[in-house]
Amino acid sequence: MNLIKKKMENMSVELTVAIPTYNGQSRLPKVLDKLRSQTGTEYFAWEILIIDNNSNDNTAKVVQEYQNSWKHPYPLKYFFEPQQGLVWARKRAIKEANGKFVAFLDDDNLPDNNWVSAAYSFGEKHPKAGVYGGQIHGNFEVQPPENFERIESFLAIKKCGSEPILYEPQNLRLPPGAALVICKQAWCESVPDTPILKGKMGKSLSQGEDYEISLHIYKAGWEIWYNPAMHTYHQIPHWRLERNYLLSIAYSCGLATCQLRTINAENWQKPMIVARTLLGNLRRVILHFIKYRGQLKTDLVCECEMAFFIGSLISPFYWLKTTLLKL
Secondary structure, three states: OHHHHHHOOOOOEEEEEEEEEEOOOHHHHHHHHHOOOOOOEEEOOOEEEEEOOOOOOHHHHHHHHHHHOOOOOEEEEEEEEOOHHHHHHHHHHHHOOOOOOOEEEOEEEEOOOHHHHHHHHHHOOOOEEEEEEEEEEEOOOOOOOOOHHHHHHHOOOOOOOOEEEEEEHHHOOOOOOOOOOEEEHHHHOOOOOOOOOOOOOOOOOOOHHHHHHHHHHOOOEEEEEEEEEEEEEEEOOOOHHHHHHHHHHHHHHHHHHHHHOOOOOOHHHHHHHHEEEEEEEHHHHHHHHHHEEEEOOOOOHHHHHHHHHHHHHHHHHHHHHHHHHHH
């Protein structure tokens, strides 16, 4: 172990695993235990960053206890980010990262034992990849409702087969922010200091901040990939399957639709995007109501789909409101 550690100390860091966390004292140990049992990483240098996003529990103490007994060749570092919000935590991670790839893990994402090596290998083989994500499986505390696979993407569960594919950002087909790897150069050259979307904070209701990052990077000419060799398991507690939570997140995701479609658009294109978003989602709402009108009050999956369509239908007005507030 000492020989490996000495060798890695002389190597430049290739990959940073960044874990933004808020009040993660109970969740972080599981993630760190997974990271200290990674395989296939002895041929490149990597590091782990904990970004404590203004926690008020014992998150710092938990990390310090791990640091005190840390005997691995890859360092475990801790940073406190006082500005609340995942966007700011990720910006801090990019700033502090030494790796050319920054692999983000949420504090409820448990990676497979080869996740770090799979992330590094893919980046090395795809030099034009600015962003890439893998397979995210749901690990449910309670059984999800029937046909849940139709809305599982709202909980960042993603499975696109066993072959690598290019995503289609122009159609908002993008990887979720959980277990996402970003080329640091791509972020630094492409992502603005002040994002448009900041997630559900204060009076802001819309989601989509993860997609915004990918869209900026795509506009700069980088590719967005799906890497099936990267497996993570999203821990889903029972309350995330409750009706109010699922309806809220489905509606919030829809509310970001127009803002996301206008990020890389020219000004002359935006009126057409608004019109297409309005008409397209009005049609979806009507067709969904006709098809499932007898199930909308009894089938949670159908109800969540409708909430997403309604959020998307309203999204042009939400985009206009937020645009005017900035003037």
